[in-house]
Amino acid sequence: MRGLAPFWSDLFEKFGLMLLGLAAFAAVIGIILFLADRAPKKGRDVWQLLAFVAPALVLLAVGLIYPAVRTTLLAFYDRTGDEFVGLNNFVWMFTQPDIVQTLINTLIWVALVPTLSTIIGLAYAVFIDKSKGEKVLKSLVFMPMAISFVGAGIIWRFMYEFREVGFAEQIGLLNQIIVWFGGQPQQFLVNSPWNTFFLIVVMVWIQTGFAMVLLSAAIKGVPVEIIEAARLDGANAWQQFRNVTIPGIRGTLVVVVTTISIATLKVFDIVRSMTGGNFDTSVVANEMYTQAFNRNEFGYGSALAVILFLMVLPIVVYNVRVMRKQKEIR
């Protein structure tokens, strides 16, 4: 308990800084709006318009548009950003076994996480629909969504923890279960290629709740009359689900799958905190950070960021097109 005094002074200093920051922000916004309010009658509308949109637009231009363009350019330059190297960074990416492994891992992630999360989430949403205690059951599966990827990483590090047989008792539940059934404990996070799948489990654990909540809302939106009609026609539970519910929630299914796919492509924290990308578990987002910020290879890092963008792009385009079509139907 010693040394608490510096903690408190530190605390006050930081909160002071925060209040200062908030006050500065309020002052800037206040002044902008005040000036717009008092602008000369002539052209007041233009000034007011600028006051409302300029702060956001300037931030986006400087902090997102310019950087994205610059990163794209940097992808064609060497590590210092001085010398143009053409496609060398991309050639490096596809010839370096480590990086190829990283790309393959990312594809495995994006193939498995959306599929598993959506299937489990949908099954769960259907199972608990209209059941007693639906709210509680929902909260339990949805909860991982609220916690950080790093927190989830720690939770699962303990699930996967490995102890040498005969050396110590297992402290990880999974290995203990294996031991109880007379098996050999496994180093879940070290043994490639299966370790990637055990990392994927963590992401599925988080995203299932998201899929479940959205799909559950969609299922409740399917008109009761149609289900009733199908039932009167003699459709059994599975047929009702297959022929009425699924078509009724198609739009939401697309949203869920694409949203989770995009989140999965960008996954960084789980890999970072659980294996650090070692043992052949790295993914593009993690490798991008490692190259750019641990090794100062800005060219390689930028090229990886561009690849990430190119992987996300088709999913978003598909999503927007489906949305458009749905709007037309309505």
Place this chain on the structure above:
Amino acid sequence: MTGIVDKAEEKLDRPLGQRNDPRARKVSRASKAKEKLTSPGATFAAIVIAVIWTIPTFGLLVSSFRTPEEIRTNGWWNMFVSPSFTLENYADVLTTQGASSANLGSYFVNSLIISIPAALFPIILATMAAYAFAWIKFKGSGAIFVLIFALQIVPLQMALIPLLQIFSGVLGISGTFPAVWIAHTIFGLPLTIFLMHNFISEIPGEVIEAARVDGANHTQIFFRIIIPLSLPALASIGIFQFLWVWNDLLVALVFSGGTADVAPLTQRLAELVGNFGRNQERLPAAAFISLVIPLIVFFSLQRYFVRGLLAGSTKG
């Protein structure tokens, strides 16, 4: 203010900010129908899933109250055989000072200092921009709005390197709170503008017209009508942005400088878990300290949280 809200809701014929209301009506009808779709098998499967989903977190919570010795030597399920309870780990990770200690007290404060402004700034700027896009007619309004919407697809990773160069080279604020605030604000803007626009454009035009006839200009309309009417949406989106920032690791790693002066909990946790062997008795308590705020927010404001989620994903 409530007068305006009433007027607006009367025009809309439903409470503002509750687009999902028709759906809610259907739910009650559905439960009245009381179909028995759920078989015993399905219920069993649901309970199995719920248990599997809960056990990892539950195990960590139990672990966090065991003594360091116990955490190191045997699993948390032994708690049921030989119960024990201690707050030692929490006291250790929160208050012990020193280079090798977890020092989470400071990081917890940092997380708060980062998250509060980083949630407020973008939603305020977004509300202003969204008002302009929804209710001020100007050339290129549609095109710019679509551009902002499209920016959502740009992964954070695309912006990190140049933005860091701007912060350290031009502004000289790299590794300070303002750098992290600004970064989070920028990255949060595309989605928040889009969501606020969805909401604000729903406000009945008559309400705003009436104010204009009374001689109110844009600033006055913004403060007297838009802000009071948008409070529910602001709450939902604000909570969402707050949790996003609180749980973020990547932006923190790049812009916070990584020291106890600025870096948030997630960063310290990632460091601790990086040396799992040495820190394992601290990690359960440490993880729960970082989870406590999101869990409180989640359980007390679940309604807003879900609404924010639905708005964010069924549209974007």
